[in-house]
Amino acid sequence: MKCVDDFRLRLGKHELVPIMVGGMGVDISAAELSLEAARLGGVGHISDAMVPTVSDRRFKTKYVKDKLQQYKFNVANSDKSVVQFNMDMLAEATARHVSATMEAKRGPGLIFINCMEKLTMNAPRETLRVRLRAAMDAGIEGITLAAGLHLGSFALIEDHPRFRDVHLGIIVSSLRALQLFLKKSARTGRLPDYVVVEGPLAGGHLGFGMDWAEYDLATITNEIQAWLKAEQLEIPVIPAGGIFTGTDAVNFLEAGAAAVQVATRFTVTHECGLPEDVQQHYLTAEEDGIEVNQISPTGYPMRMLKSSPAIGDGIRPNCEAYGYLLDAKGNCQYIEAYNREVALHPGAKRVKVMDKTCLCTHMRNFECWTCGHYTYRLKDTTRQNEDGSYQLLTAEHVFQDYQFSKDNKIALPELISSTA
Numbered sequence: 121m122k123c124v125d126d127f128r129l130r131l132g133k134h135e136l137v138p139i140m141v142g143g144m145g146v147d148i149s150a151a152e153l154s155l156e157a158a159r160l161g162g163v164g165h166i167s168d169a170m171v172p173t174v175s176d177r178r179f180k181t182k183y184v185k186d187k188l189q190q191y192k193f194n195v196a197n198s199d200k201s202v203v204q205f206n207m208d209m210l211a212e213a214t215a216r217h218v219s220a221t222m223e224a225k226r227g228p229g230l231i232f233i234n235c236m237e238k239l240t241m242n243a244p245r246e247t248l249r250v251r252l253r254a255a256m257d258a259g260i261e262g263i264t265l266a267a268g269l270h271l272g273s274f275a276l277i278e279d280h281p282r283f284r285d286v287h288l289g290i291i292v293s294s295l296r297a298l299q300l301f302l303k304k305s306a307r308t309g310r311l312p313d314y315v316v317v318e319g320p321l322a323g324g325h326l327g328f329g330m331d332w333a334e335y336d337l338a339t340i341t342n343e344i345q346a347w348l349k350a351e352q353l354e355i356p357v358i359p360a361g362g363i364f365t366g367t368d369a370v371n372f373l374e375a376g377a378a379a380v381q382v383a384t385r386f387t388v389t390h391e392c393g394l395p396e397d398v399q400q401h402y403l404t405a406e407e408d409g410i411e412v413n414q415i416s417p418t419g420y421p422m423r424m425l426k427s428s429p430a431i432g433d434g435i436r437p438n439c440e441a442y443g444y445l446l447d448a449k450g451n452c453q454y455i456e457a458y459n460r461e462v463a464l465h466p467g468a469k470r471v472k473v474m475d476k477t478c479l480c481t482h483m484r485n486f487e488c489w490t491c492g493h494y495t496y497r498l499k500d501t502t503r504q505n506e507d508g509s510y511q512l513l514t515a516e517h518v519f520q521d522y523q524f525s526k527d528n529k530i531a532l533p534e535l536i537s538s539t540a
């Protein structure tokens with residue numbers, strides 16, 4: 121019987137443990153988590169979601185305060201089109217986050233950045249271009265283009281000196297999305313170096329409609345592998361979504377996958393960015409406490425704990441401070457939903473908004489508890505303390521459990537006394 125460590129992911133000149141820890145915004149896949157994945161010989165991801173905000177927390181910068189100061193006059197205005205990101209600030213914040221992470225890197229693995237293309241930031245092309253290029257300038261080793269895959273992304277960086285040296289990957293949830301991307305980017309003469317195939321059980325935003333349950337990761341992965349073979353395209357395929365044990369991973373690797381991308385099991389590690397009280401909610405979750413809903417203003421379904429404080433919260437839109445989801449015209453679905461409720465409830469101190477959420481604010485404050493389908497199994501991966509809470513894990517423990525476990529087993533951590 122094989123384990124994940126019997127396989128290797130080959131990316132350019134690199135030979136890696138075939139485990140990618142997926143990007144989790146906003147700063148859930150924190151630098152510390154990505155650094156552990158790289159130290160252990162795999163691939164870690166930081167996220168490029170809301171990096172100025174992340175930088176403020178990580179480096180005590182004041183990007184958010186300065187932006188709010190600049191646009192304070194517009195706070196009560198429902199038209200947010202004037203709220204623009206300063207490109208120099210965006211480049212600086214990205215460079216700071218990426219270079220500090222790269223400088224801290226140890227070990228044979230790689231650090232990539234997950235780029236959420238659905239963050240349209242009131243100027244989709246310009247902001248995406250700046251984010252990608254600043255990350256490349258600051259030495260990132262790879263970029264995974266995610267949610268809202270922009271078909272012209274390669275063209276935004278094709279004149280960058282590192283265009284052919286940085287590993288470029290895309291996340292797709294269907295063969296059709298892959299075909300469209302390859303067609304559109306063919307002109308740049310550059311294929312993706314890897315394709316993450318994200319199935320319907322993943323955390324974060326889903327690349328499916330509300331009929332997500334009718335799809336299955338293994339089927340989509342097989343379809344993509346068969347098509348690539350028929351086209352004689354040698355692009356490593358990396359399935360993601362619901363791969364919970366080393367044995368789940370081996371099943372994909374034996375069927376021809378180059379690696380697996382995993383995330384949910386790392387949400388309860390010390391190195392993950394989630395606060396510990398939130399991690400306890402993930403650990404105690406039951407299957408019926410998890411839902412896929414449509415409250416994300418991106419328009420994509422999103423999986424989360426039903427107990428997320430973000431659900432129903434009617435906070436005033438915070439676009440002057442954040443504004444990451446404003447489209448090219450300065451609109452966001454949450455602003456519309458919020459204004460509708462305010463108009464329906466004149467004089468109310470606080471409205472409830474059930475159909476959309478202010479994702480920027482709630483992701484920033486760790487109040488939107490997005491998670492993978494198998495979050496309810498996390499309690500089986502650790503030990504319970506006497507007070508009913510669960511022991512957090514080290515990223516090393518989870519990584520090595522994926523790497524070495526066989527026979528669907530999950531290794532429990534060493535017992536730590538809860539009174540220690």
Ligand SMILES: Cc1cc2nc3c(=O)[nH]c(=O)nc-3n(C[C@H](O)[C@H](O)[C@H](O)COP(=O)(O)O)c2cc1C
Pocket residue numbers: 141142143144145146148167169234236266267291318321322323324325360361362363381382383384385387490491492493494
């Ligand atoms: C808490 C959380 C946040 C996530 N955020 C993102 C994100 O910002 N961008 C992205 O491309 N994928 C995101 N994902 C998806 C993961 O990167 C990964 O592909 C997927 O969750 C793997 O499935 P698993 O969680 O069942 O292991 C997120 C997943 C989780 C659990």
